[in-house]
Amino acid sequence: MNTTRSLQDLIKPFRDWYKNRHSYAETWKENHSQQVIGMMCTYVPEEILYAAGMLPVRILGGHEPQDVTEAHIFGMFCPFSRDALAQGLKGKYSYVDSIVLSHSCLHFRQTFTSWKMHLPLKWSYYLPMPNQVQSPYAKQEFQSEVKKFKEFIEKEIGKTITAEALKQGTSLMDKNRSLLRKIYELRKKENPPITGADAVYMAVTSQFISKEDHNTALEALLEKANEFTPSRETGVRLMTIGSENDDVQFFEMVESLPATIVCDEQCAGSRYFWNPTIDAGDPIQTIANRYVDRPPCPTKDYPERKRFPHILNLAKEYGVQGVILMQEKFCDPHEADNPALKRFLEENGIPTLTLEFDSTNPLGPLKIRVEAFLETLSAEELFS
Ligand code: SF4
Structure with a gap:
């Protein structure tokens, strides 16, 4: 079949x-x-x-x-x-x-x-x-x-x-969040059937397609999930971290190399849907609490940086071997976080590559940088 x-x-x-x-x-x-x-x-x-x-x-x-x-x-x-x-x-x-x-x-x-x-x-x-x-x-x-x-x-x-x-609106949103979490679960597999580019298509479209239609398409995919066998080698397991980075051509370029993006921490990805609501009795309070408790954008992550341990947990759960920090040019909130985040990840044994992103990106030069990063990771693996 x-x-x-x-x-x-x-x-x-x-x-x-x-x-x-x-x-x-x-x-x-x-x-x-x-x-x-x-x-x-x-x-x-x-x-x-x-x-x-x-x-x-x-x-x-x-x-x-x-x-x-x-x-x-x-x-x-x-x-x-x-x-x-x-x-x-x-x-x-x-x-x-x-x-x-x-x-x-x-x-x-x-x-x-x-x-x-x-x-x-x-x-x-x-x-x-x-x-x-x-x-x-x-x-x-x-x-x-x-x-x-x-x-x-x-x-x-x-x-x-x-x-x-309000309850119906909330449960529709929560259903979408839960289905996307199930899609992300598939990416934990040794050979994930879902690529990082596929995941971007699914996570980003959930932000502008009616949740009813989106849920139906996610359910149809998940129903068959156990039959999927990956059509490509997984290669190096990567994670992307950034803001509104939905340049799918970049993801496809990375995955044309011996690598798979198995997880992300971006507002165009997991940060959008990661946590569901928890019933607080009052439906408005239930909704409000969810946004206060969600994985934070760097604009909202102080005085304690709670985002960093969340990212590390994700990296461990998804067996990440290297992280690409997608730095949107001139984005002050992420620029303020990224040097400390890079240090934090490297101190925890996760190598990083920082790339600067514009609205259009030169895929050729970026490909050379990613290839070099993958070679470094493979060499480190050989000598470890
Ligand atoms: S500056 Fe950063 S956080 Fe603000 S909109 Fe741009 S990418 Fe998003």
């Missing part, structure tokens, strides 16, 4: 969604007659939007050269914030009715502000999210902000979002 082909068939919807995300959202809007909401940052509590019948769509870059943002956003802001704004200015997200930003970094806040100023919207909402998630007041504070957000949406749709609807 040709199970490899059937795995590719089951991954195809995610690849297609990745490429055709805008036509998917336009069709969804036509079929549902509901608002599509542009979500800026993964700290937006999508549960509220699903409870209101809306489709949250994460605003992402297009990984293509652009020359439309110079008048709006500093050239030394991260390429992701500029690329995302460029997509808006070029009309790629013309179906987006409204936008929400949860407080994250200064760079993306500029994207939000420029978007509000220059693009037609029904409404925009800035959702304060405490940066100091380690504060004993963070959960209470965020609960009150999520409640205000819910009340704002209720005014927009002209009806109450019931506790039952």
Whole structure:
């Protein structure tokens, strides 16, 4: 039986969604007659939007050269914030009715502000999210902000979002998180059937495809999971760490070498879906707690760096032999963390390679750097 082909068939919807995300959202809007909401940052509590019948769509870059943002956003802001704004200015997200930003970094806040100023919207909402998630007041504070957000949406749709609807929205999101965790479990195998590129397609599309459709495709894939046999050698087991790094061509290039990306810690990957909600009684508090407790973005990981032990645990669980630190150019939050993270990983016996990323990346030179890294790892293995 040709199970490899059937795995590719089951991954195809995610690849297609990745490429055709805008036509998917336009069709969804036509079929549902509901608002599509542009979500800026993964700290937006999508549960509220699903409870209101809306489709949250994460605003992402297009990984293509652009020359439309110079008048709006500093050239030394991260390429992701500029690329995302460029997509808006070029009309790629013309179906987006409204936008929400949860407080994250200064760079993306500029994207939000420029978007509000220059693009037609029904409404925009800035959702304060405490940066100091380690504060004993963070959960209470965020609960009150999520409640205000819910009340704002209720005014927009002209009806109450019931506790039952909130629970349904939450359980839909949790189901997606749990299915993606099961996909990631497959990557722990000695010979993972799912490549790092496949995982990016699945994790990133969950941020802009309706969770109902996404869950159906994930379930179909997981149903056959035990039949999958990898069609390639695993090679060196790598982990990627970064921010909004969904340049699938980079992942495919790495996996054209004798290596497999078996795990990640990125907001375009595991950081988005890793933890489910835990029932706190009040549905709004349940939702708020989940975002405060999730694996943190570096903007929110102080005074104690809790992200580092989480990354080390992942590296151990997935049998990682080397880490690629994907440093988005000019991203201050990750730049502030990466030297300490590199030292921390190397002190714990995990070699690292730091690569700087732009919205478009020179795959040839990057390939040479990755090849050299793999050779170093193989030599270390030989002499250890
Ligand atoms: S956290 Fe970094 S990559 Fe993400 S929007 Fe902010 S500056 Fe850009």
